[in-house]
Amino acid sequence: MDFDKTPGFYAIAAAHPDRLAVIDTDGTRTTYGDLLTRVNQVSHGLRARGLGVGDVVAGVLPNGIDAVVMLMATGQLGLYYVPINWHLTEAEVAYILRDCDAKVVVTGPDHQVPGGEVGTAGLAEGQPGDAPADRTSGAVMWYTSGTTGFPKGVQRSLPGAEPEAIVPLYAWFFGEVVDLKPGDEIHLVTSPMYHSAPCAHTQFALHFGHTVVITPRFDPENILELVERYRVTNAMMVPTMFHRMLQLPEDVRAKYDVSSLRQVIHTAAACPVAVKQQIMDWWGPVLYEYYGSTESTIAFSVKPHDWLARPGTVGRPAPTFEAKILGEDGEELPPGEPGLIYVKSSMGSFEYRKDPAKTAASMRGEWYTPGDIGYLDDDGFLFLCDRRTDLIVSGGVNIYPAEIEAALLEHPAVADVAVIGVPDEEWGHNVVALVQPAEGVEAGPDLTAELLEHCGPRIARFKHPKVVEYREQLPRTPTGKLSRSKVRAEYLDGDS
Structure with a gap:
């Protein structure tokens, strides 16, 4: 028609x-x-x-x-x-x-x-x-x-x-x-x-x-x-x-x-x-x-x-x-x-x-x-790193949470993940990953070790999370947007 x-x-x-x-x-x-x-x-x-x-x-x-x-x-x-x-x-x-x-x-x-x-x-x-x-x-x-x-x-x-x-x-x-x-x-x-x-x-x-x-x-x-x-x-x-x-x-x-x-x-x-x-x-x-x-x-x-x-x-x-x-x-x-x-x-x-x-x-x-x-690459194609407000600076190096989240999401045991920067006296910020395990997956030290090993060939070691903690659910909007600022605030307030 x-x-x-x-x-x-x-x-x-x-x-x-x-x-x-x-x-x-x-x-x-x-x-x-x-x-x-x-x-x-x-x-x-x-x-x-x-x-x-x-x-x-x-x-x-x-x-x-x-x-x-x-x-x-x-x-x-x-x-x-x-x-x-x-x-x-x-x-x-x-x-x-x-x-x-x-x-x-x-x-x-x-x-x-x-x-x-x-x-x-x-x-x-x-x-x-x-x-x-x-x-x-x-x-x-x-x-x-x-x-x-x-x-x-x-x-x-x-x-x-x-x-x-x-x-x-x-x-x-x-x-x-x-x-x-x-x-x-x-x-x-x-x-x-x-x-x-x-x-x-x-x-x-x-x-x-x-x-x-x-x-x-x-x-x-x-x-x-x-x-x-x-x-x-x-x-x-x-x-x-x-x-x-x-x-x-x-x-x-x-x-x-x-x-x-x-x-x-x-x-x-x-x-x-x-x-x-x-x-x-x-x-x-x-x-x-x-x-x-x-x-x-x-x-x-x-x-x-x-x-x-x-x-x-x-x-x-x-x-x-x-x-x-x-x-x-x-x-x-x-x-x-x-x-x-x-x-x-x-x-x-x-x-x-x-x-x-x-x-x-x-x-x-x-x-x-x-x-x-x-x-921008040489042909004018844009590649995103992260939001300026979510950028983690650790040891003077810029670290983009989205890159770490993408690596962790490739692991079948991960249902969702939020990566945040947490203040640290020595480094400025440490990388912390809050992971929502997939259904039926048991959270714990063995899973943490497995996830860090999984990160090995995917992202540089300085980007690896210093801390991995587990959550039953992460706050996302119905359209899938993650509020890292909310996650960060809750983490720093001790809501774990």
Whole structure:
């Protein structure tokens, strides 16, 4: 089906109302036509509550049809939509709602907040299903805490044009970066939609005319079962998911046909080379990777065959992006030398809502730093070392925790691991590894010796952990991000 002349969700839904749009977490199916009707009704409902261009709507919503409806309704009214993590405390949610000045808050039945409306039914009730007048593109405003302090909204200027006018540019960008195109494709949502990448991929799957299959949470075997059942062609995942699927017994992995997969896009955290290679050995060359941040969006990207030729790279600058590596003195570094990564793009800038000082502090002129350390090779491919805030300096030598974690994760007895630097009078910092053993593995001195022996041929001895301790669970977000700062704080407080 050729959608080139009907760009974007709203036009596709009007032209092809019977097309399947969403398969919800409980298996409920919604067509493009029915979804557009609900989106339009909610759009009229938001207008009826007095919202106008530039106002803010927040959603504390689980994965499901309501989250999709809010995304697409605000997207044609010139509103800012703030998806909020439902795992936050009541006080944390209240802070974001105050800071963003949300005029309407939509919640799930299990995530209610004072003044919030449960679900989209109330907004839609009694409203017409036709398109609202004066349609104009909205924007999603994600809240990110970065490394310290209270979270801040990453706010971009509204485009000031109908969605149909701006969709082609972003569709072109996604096509260039991850080979996604309009057509008869099936997209699998594996992560909470309050995070930027899963939210963006859901939105653009609908702009491409794809069918969106939504999971309530990640379960490794269930993901494989859904891929086989719905013949999923593309999905967005994170490295922790790959690691957990590789830990499934061989007979379980072999049960499921995943040959329909063509693009599995991953981001959010560094992926150990061995883990990515094993997934490609299993699924074929289908892993697309991009690197960026909520602020910079997709700044670097790499397709499967380029990665296989340069294992470990996160790619070259994405279309419209430029990049450079700066040393501590602010001077640009040559290829091969690690430094702070800076990027800029012609696709628009951002600001932290209500915090011009934080905005200015993250910029060097037009250049923004995500706060990560990396280096470019001679061909302009970026290799990440670690976050600047996670860097361990021991005996005057820079040690990158991600490199040690990648080595330990290659051992089958390791389910998860966090490597941190702990203050030491002699060395400055010592390397400490907190290991979550795989199911059925006994923690103890024998396992420690085995892990250190395993590190021998993989990383230099000065990088080996001085201390290995064991944990039942390590704190990761639902998208797989590990908070080393939280792990470090708990360790230093003696929470062992």
